[in-house]
Amino acid sequence: MLVSTRKAILSAGLLVLCLASCAQDEKKSHYRIVSLSPAMTEILFSIGAGDKIVGVTTFCDFPEETRNITKVGDFSHPSIERIIGLKPDLVIVNLPEQSRVKRELEKMNVRTFVSSPASLSELYSELSALGAELGLQKTADSLVSYIKDNLQAEVSSEPKRVYVEISPRPLVTIGSATFLNDLIHMAGGVNIFADLDKDYPVVGQEAVITRDPDIIIVLHPEDITGRTGWQNVRAIKDGRVRTDLDPDHLMRPGPRLVRGFKQLKAAIND
């Protein structure tokens, strides 16, 4: 009597468990992606995989729909536990910043897709690989040709010298190891700190003043025109300080590069 009651409870319990897991299978029926790269999040939306995203970083703020997606941490320190908890089929990681996260995920047999485009051609091949991975080859290829068609290099015999200021205290600019550096060259300019083989180096005021840029692109909200010692910098004298460019358009290798590039070309050549 006692034994059969136990059996009954046990089988009832098993049934509940089975139902629960079936329900979960139902939910899992579609492919689940966690994107740890703001640029890749934008790309996923633009190739029609936005509904597959179940987790993003707090840095992923475009398009609007990302607002309602679970956040797994910031760009440099996403939480492995939160990622695993979302049971992703694929996690998109950005290298080199997230190499530790990638290792951890691989240890737990989670599939990762690496994004670390250092140039436009690398971005194109990454996009087709992603399209193949998700079965969205067609839309991925059309995004590639959209970017390709719109990012045509300007040929300039006398490139304008451009200084990009990311932050004012201390002065942070861009070195040659950035996408924006290449975009400036394609738009007919030359980054005055292209000789620094870094991504975002801290430089001194003296260095900026002696390199005397023709154009200054300010990517933070502060006004730079009243600075002591900067009065004779060519860009300031000529009034060629641009504050209207959106850093997200210029620094995220994604679909909005096209708009960023147009603004950049206008800023350099007008």
Next chain:
Amino acid sequence: MTKTALIIIIFLAAIAAGILVGPAPLESQILQLRIWRVVLGVFAGGVLAFCGCLLQGLFGNPLVEPYTLGSASGAALGASVGILIFGAINPALAFLGSLGVGFFVYVVARIEGGILRDRLILAGVVMSFLCSSLVMIIMVMGGRELYEVLYLLMGYLGTIIDATNRTMIIALIVVSLVLAALLYRFHRELDIISQGTETAASLGINIQRFSLILFFSSALLVGMTVSIVGAIGFVGLIVPHVSRLLFGPKHRFNLAASFILGATFLLFADMLSRTITVYELPVGVVTSLVGVPFFIYLYRK
């Protein structure tokens, strides 16, 4: 007399080097920047070393300085909060930080009729750790503010001067120099207190009140320095030792020499920080790199 002449000559040499040596050829725009850097260097180095000398004399402890007493870290915390909230350093928050931490340290170290000197450092170091973790939280929460907080923590003289901060910086410098000059007048009392608190009490000095005034005035001075150039370590610790080695224990000479030597030290450190790499290093990196071996050498001698 010759020693005095010597440190003044070295001080003038440091000013000249601060203006003449740098990554860019000297022209009028660059000159303006270098003059500002020299002004900030003289002010910050002088005030920090002066405070260190004052506190070391007051508490009779060679390890006391704005850093080990926690007020520099408190000011850095206040300034970081300002960066996070207002996007810029807010001096009032920096004072609040340095005075707040100073108050806590003082309460912990205070006993009936005086201050426990060992407990003072302990409380200061503990509070510094607390401030560091809070600053860390701010650094993680902030995005582009991260660099600014980092340079604030190590100190930087190459900050941009424009209409938004010029008046404030000049005002802070003037106020702190006046405050330092007022504190300098207490050199006799400091001499007596460093002989021993009992002697001082028997000579009619109200030690409790006296240390309270000096302690919080120096915390305020540190708050002002940090809100302009960030928290620069080692100047307040090692410079007073050098000054004592040269001029003996009398605070009349010691405080003044600390100011001049501190300014000199920071000017040379800043000159190195902007020339040894193509990047701009925080000046605190250099003061520690130079300061630590120098300190060890002094104590082995």
